[in-house]
Amino acid sequence: MxxxxxxxxxxxxxxxxxxxxxxxxxxxxxxxxxxxxxxxxxxxxxxxxxxxxxxxxxxxxxxxxxxxxxxxxxxxxxxxxxxxxxxxxxxxxxxxxxxxxxxxxxxxxxxxxxxxxxxxxxxxxxxxxxxxxxxxxxxxxxxxxxxxxxxxxxxxxxxxxxxxxxxxxxxxxxxxxxxxxxxxxxxxxxxxxxxxxGGEDFVDALVDRFFAEHELSPNLRRNALFMQRLAGQAEAAKCALSTSASATMLVSQDDRTLRLEITEALLADAGAxxxxxxxxxxxxxxxxxxxxxxxxxxxxxxxxxxxxxxxxxxxxxxxxxxxxxxxxxxxxxxxxxxxxxxxxxxxxxxxxxxxxxxAPYSLGVAVSKKLSATQDSSGHFDPVIERNSPVPISRVKTYWPTKTDQARIDLHIFQGESRMVADNVHLGQLAISLPPGRANDCPVDVRFTYDVNGLLQVEATVQKTGDKFAVLIEGNPGVMDEAEIARRLKALDELKIHPRDMLENRTALARAERIYQMLRGEVREWLANQILVFEAALGTQDRRTVAAAREQLEQQLQEIERNGVLDDEPAPRP
Missing domain, CATH: 3.30.420.40 (ATPase, nucleotide binding domain)
Known part of the structure; x- marks a missing residue:
C-alpha cells in the first residue's frame, strides 16, 4: 500500500x-x-x-x-x-x-x-x-x-x-x-x-514584542520553561486572531503576571x-x-x-x-x-x-573570470541548470582549467541566484583529476541531472582521457551515508515507543500537567486531586473505568480554560 x-x-x-x-x-x-x-x-x-x-x-x-x-x-x-x-x-x-x-x-x-x-x-x-x-x-x-x-x-x-x-x-x-x-x-x-x-516566525515576532513592551531582560531568554510558556501564549494568540478581534498573552514570572493584548494591527506591526x-x-x-x-x-x-x-x-x-x-x-x-x-x-x-x-532554483558551479591578460576574478556563479527549468532535466557545460599542467579541478557546486557564489548555498564539491597539458587542451564536460524528486547528480568527463568522476556530491554535513542510516535505524528500533492504544490517556495527563503548572492557589490544588483520581483509574486497568475518568478530566480541563482561571488570581473552585 x-x-x-x-x-x-x-x-x-x-x-x-x-x-x-x-x-x-x-x-x-x-x-x-x-x-x-x-x-x-x-x-x-x-x-x-x-x-x-x-x-x-x-x-x-x-x-x-x-x-x-x-x-x-x-x-x-x-x-x-x-x-x-x-x-x-x-x-x-x-x-x-x-x-x-x-x-x-x-x-x-x-x-x-x-x-x-x-x-x-x-x-x-x-x-x-x-x-x-x-x-x-x-x-x-x-x-x-x-x-x-x-x-x-x-x-x-x-x-x-x-x-x-x-x-x-x-x-x-x-x-x-x-x-x-x-x-x-x-x-x-x-x-x-x-x-x-512561516507561522513560527510570526510567533517569534510576538515574543519579541512581548519582551519589548514589558522591558524584560534578555537574560530571561535563557529560561527555557519561561520561553516555552511565552511561545505557547504567542501561538495561541496568533491562532485566536483567526476568529476573534483580539487575544491576550498572559505569563507569570517572579510573582508577577505579565499581559499583552494582541490585535491584528499589533501582529501586523510586529510582523511587518x-x-x-x-x-x-x-x-x-x-x-x-x-x-x-x-x-x-x-x-x-x-x-x-x-x-x-x-x-x-x-x-x-x-x-x-x-x-x-x-x-x-x-x-x-x-x-x-x-x-x-x-x-x-x-x-x-x-x-x-x-x-x-x-527546478525551483538555479544550480551551477564556481568559476573564475578573466579581467585582463594577467588578472583573474574568482568566485563567480555559473548556472548549469536555470531556475524553473522543467524537470527531469539534464544539462552539460564545458569548463577549462585556469593553468597549464593543472593537476586537478575542485568543482564547487552551488544553488542560488546571486552573481557571486559567496551569496549562494554550497551543496558540495567534486575533485577532477587532469592529465598534463595546456589549459586550452584539457576541457571538462560537467553534466547536471536534476530529477522529479529534486535530487541532483553531477558527473564530470575529461574529454582528453574520457575519465569519468563519481556522481557523489560531498561536503553536505546533514547527509547520512548508508552505513550511518543502518546504524541509526538499529538505534531507532531499540527505542521504546509509547503504546498507540494508550495515547489518549498520556495526552490527557500531559495536558493536565501543562495546565497545572500555569495555575496557582486553590484551583491548582483542586486540579492536582483530579489528576490523582485519573491516575487511580489508570491503575485499575479497566478500559471502561479509564475511559470514563479520562472524559471527566478532559471536561474539567476544558472548563478551567474556558472560565479563564489561568489568570493571575486564584479562581473559585470549579
Whole structure:
C-alpha cells in the first residue's frame, strides 16, 4: 500500500487515494492533524504528536518541535539523556503516521509519497528521504508542497483550462508555484520560496514584542520553561486572531503576571518585515512565468499560516481578488500527496492526468573570470541548470582549467541566484583529476541531472582521457551515508515507543500537567486531586473505568480554560 504524507513543520498528515478520491486518515486520537513534535517520557518511552506537544511547556528539555527547519544540517536535539538528528525525529513522526495508516486501512503500508518545500535544497531532500527510510518506508517520490496542493485543487478542474497560483505558507517555510492546466495536463510554470519564513516566525515576532513592551531582560531568554510558556501564549494568540478581534498573552514570572493584548494591527506591526518578505517570492514567480497577476484565474491557499487574516488580506491586496477557499489549507498538501500516490499506483480514475514540475532554483558551479591578460576574478556563479527549468532535466557545460599542467579541478557546486557564489548555498564539491597539458587542451564536460524528486547528480568527463568522476556530491554535513542510516535505524528500533492504544490517556495527563503548572492557589490544588483520581483509574486497568475518568478530566480541563482561571488570581473552585 502506498500513502501520501505531508511532513510539516508544525503538523503532519497522512492520506490515501481510495474509491476514486483522496482521503485523510485519522491518528490514534481520531484527529487528522498530528503535531510534528517528539518527547521522551520519564520512563524513556517516546511520545509523538499531541501528547508530545502538551509537554513542550512543561518539559522543554525533553521535547523537540520545528526540527524540519534543521533537515539537511548536522544539528542535534538533546531530549533528556538522548540525542537525535532531525532525520530521526522526522522518522519518529513518519513511523507514527505509518502506524495510524495501517490501523485505518487494515493492511501494511510500505511506500509513501512525502512532500517537501519546493525550495528545499539537495541536502534537505536527501535528509527527508533518509527519514522515510528510517521509518521503514520506501519513498517513491519527494513531491513539492505547492505542487501537491495544485494536484488536490486541479483534480476537481479536469477538462478545464485554467492558470492559478499556489500560495503555501506553513509553519516554517513559504513556497509559491504558478501552474497551468489544460487537457488533463498540470504544468508548473514557476516556483519560488523562502525556507525560513512561516507561522513560527510570526510567533517569534510576538515574543519579541512581548519582551519589548514589558522591558524584560534578555537574560530571561535563557529560561527555557519561561520561553516555552511565552511561545505557547504567542501561538495561541496568533491562532485566536483567526476568529476573534483580539487575544491576550498572559505569563507569570517572579510573582508577577505579565499581559499583552494582541490585535491584528499589533501582529501586523510586529510582523511587518515578515509580510514584506512574502511579496518577493510571489513577484519572482510571476516574472519567471512571464505573467501579470491579472492573468491568473485563481489563487489557492495552502499551509496553516494562511489562516491568519492579515495574510489573507495581503494576498487579496496583491492580486486584487479574494483567494479560493475550496480546501482546508491545513489538509490540501496531504490530499495532493494522496493524488500523486494514486498516480503512482496507476489508478484508472487518474489515467488522463499528467503532472510536470520545475527546478525551483538555479544550480551551477564556481568559476573564475578573466579581467585582463594577467588578472583573474574568482568566485563567480555559473548556472548549469536555470531556475524553473522543467524537470527531469539534464544539462552539460564545458569548463577549462585556469593553468597549464593543472593537476586537478575542485568543482564547487552551488544553488542560488546571486552573481557571486559567496551569496549562494554550497551543496558540495567534486575533485577532477587532469592529465598534463595546456589549459586550452584539457576541457571538462560537467553534466547536471536534476530529477522529479529534486535530487541532483553531477558527473564530470575529461574529454582528453574520457575519465569519468563519481556522481557523489560531498561536503553536505546533514547527509547520512548508508552505513550511518543502518546504524541509526538499529538505534531507532531499540527505542521504546509509547503504546498507540494508550495515547489518549498520556495526552490527557500531559495536558493536565501543562495546565497545572500555569495555575496557582486553590484551583491548582483542586486540579492536582483530579489528576490523582485519573491516575487511580489508570491503575485499575479497566478500559471502561479509564475511559470514563479520562472524559471527566478532559471536561474539567476544558472548563478551567474556558472560565479563564489561568489568570493571575486564584479562581473559585470549579
Amino acid at each position: 502506498i500513502v501520501g504524507i505531508d511532513l510539516g513543520t508544525t503538523n503532519s498528515l497522512v492520506a490515501v487515494w481510495r474509491d476514486g478520491k483522496p482521503q485523510l486518515l485519522p491518528n490514534a486520537l481520531g484527529e487528522v492533524l498530528t503535531p510534528s513534535c517528539v518527547s521522551v517520557d520519564e520512563d524513556g518511552s517516546i511520545l509523538v504528536g499531541r501528547a508530545a506537544r502538551e509537554r513542550v511547556q512543561t518539559h522543554p528539555d525533553r521535547t523537540a518541535r520545528a526540527f524540519k527547519r534543521a533537515m539537511g544540517s548536522n544539528k542535534t536535539f538533546a531530549l533528556g539523556k538522548q540525542s537525535f538528528r532531525p532525520e530521526e525525529l522526522s522518522a519518529l513522526v513518519l513511523k507514527s503516521l505509518k502506524a495510524d495508516a495501517e490501523a485505518a486501512l487494515g493492511e501494511p503500508v510500505t511506500e509513501a509519497i512525502i512532500t517537501v518545500p519546493a525550495y528545499f535544497s539537495d541536502a534537505q531532500r536527501k535528509a527527508t528521504r533518509a527519514a522515510g527510510q528510517l521509518a521503514g518506508l520506501k519513498v517513491e517520490r519527494l513531491l513539492n508542497e505547492p505542487t501537491a496542493a495544485s494536484l488536490a485543487y486541479g483534480i476537481h478542474q479536469l477538462g478545464a483550462e485554467t492558470r492559478f497560483l499556489v500560495f503555501d505558507l506553513g509553519g516554517g517555510t513559504f513556497d509559491v508555484s504558478i501552474l497551468e492546466m489544460f487537457e488533463g495536463v498540470m504544468e508548473v510554470r514557476a516556483s519560488a520560496g523562502d525556507n525560513f519564513l 518585515s515578515l509580510l514584506k518578505r512574502l511579496r518577493a517570492p510571489v513577484e519572482r514567480a510571476l516574472r519567471d512565468a512571464r505573467l501579470r497577476s491579472s492573468e491568473l484565474d485563481n489563487i489557492v491557499l495552502a499551509g496553516g499560516a494562511t489562516r491568519m487574516p492579515l495574510v489573507r488580506k495581503l494576498v487579496t491586496s496583491m492580486f486584487g481578488r479574494f483567494p479560493a477557499l475550496d480546501f482546508n489549507p491545513d489538509e490540501v498538501v496531504a490530499l495532493g500527496a494522496a493524488v500523486q500516490a494514486g498516480l503512482k499506483a496507476r489508478d484508472a480514475a487518474l489515467d488522463d492526468v499528467v503532472m510536470t514540475d520545475v
